[in-house]
Amino acid sequence: MAAIEGILFDKDGVLFDFQKTWGAWTKGVIAGFADGDPGLAKRLADVLDFDAEAGTFRRGSFVIAGTAQQVVDALSRELPDWEPDALYNHIKQQTARAPQVEAVRLRPTLDALKARGLRLGIATNDAEAAARANVASVDALEPFDFIAGSDSGFGAKPAPGMCLGFAQAMGLPPEALVMVGDSTHDMIAARAAGFARVAVLTGVATHADLAPHADAVLPDIGALGAWLDARGE
Structure with missing residues (x-):
């Protein structure tokens, strides 16, 4: 692993x-x-x-x-x-x-992940400029090393282009990366790119919807630290 x-x-x-x-x-x-x-x-x-x-x-x-x-x-x-x-x-x-409602307190959550030495990115089917504005509005832009939208030249999910673009931009192999999403589109894109797949329940899909497509289903991204610890990271 x-x-x-x-x-x-x-x-x-x-x-x-x-x-x-x-x-x-x-x-x-x-x-x-x-x-x-x-x-x-x-x-x-x-x-x-x-x-x-x-x-x-x-x-x-x-x-x-x-x-x-x-x-x-x-x-x-x-x-x-x-x-x-x-x-x-x-x-x-x-x-x-649009006013954004954070799934968890984003900045401390992201800063804790960065403190582990992780590279962080966003892959959204929204437009890139909107994604940057949304994240900046809650003071959470700085921790990200990569942001791609469906208009950024990588295609849109469930195709794997944004995932592969992140791997290439970070200079990391796909097997060292994980996609965190709330939909089967995210999980399909991750699998096609060779990423690990973590689903969260802060979207609309249920545990039953996501579990067949994910390596793990977490309540929200605040549980990522414990998931990484359980892997021995």
């Missing part, structure tokens, strides 16, 4: 609690686009598989592991007055400003 030398994190549902961060934000964005039209608001919620009354995404929503472009493509069908590029830029700007 190779020693772990680096950890690659998904962003939403891993660093940040998915429903608490994006539920309220999505409700507000839908209201802004609908501008008082309840029929349009319902259609927008439906295409995102979003429960507007509860303010949460349904477990099967593509948004949970989807790319920013996929969200724009879905919304475009109901917003014909928006040019696709303008809609993409608008959504990207809005996501960059």
